[in-house]
Amino acid sequence: MRSGQLAAAAGVNVQTLRYYERRGILPEPDRSPGGHRLYPEQSVSVLRMIKAAQRLGFTLDEVAELLEATHPRGARAEAGLRERARAKLAEVDAKLTELHAVRDTLAAALAAGCTDLLTGSRAPCCPIPFTDVAGDRRRDEPAPPAP
Secondary structure, X not given: OOHHXXXXXXXXXXXXXXXHHHHOOOOOOEEOOOOOEEOOOHHHHHHHHHHHXXXXXXXXXXXXXXXXXXXXXXXXXXHOHHHHHHHHHHHHHHXXXXXXXXXXXXXXXXXXXXXXXXXXXXXXXXXXXXXXXXXXXXXXXXXXXOO
16 A cells, blocks of 8 residues: 555545654555555554544654554553553543633633733632732732831
């Protein structure tokens, strides 16, 4: 299968193939007598798996480690999918916690009637945590004592 065919079958562009080859994520293919790259059929599955892993939040470095762990010569217990999936799930849970806090703060700001950044930063009922530009402290923190 040539580059364009593989790219179309996997839903990526040809430059993605080249990039993955340079990164070592996709093995460099054999060449035809005319110099064209010739990929095995299994490359479609590999590319689809890479894109699926990225949609799940795995970085290309993490994907490369997962692929390496599937080869008997490079198998490492800590690089396995189960452990990586557990770690990624913990990251997602932490991000969700942060996003829920942001959402709750924004909803509270709307409910409190915060109308703009300048007056909102001075209004005691506005829950958005603005900082004091001069001292980089929260607006609700007391000013440090004068020297």
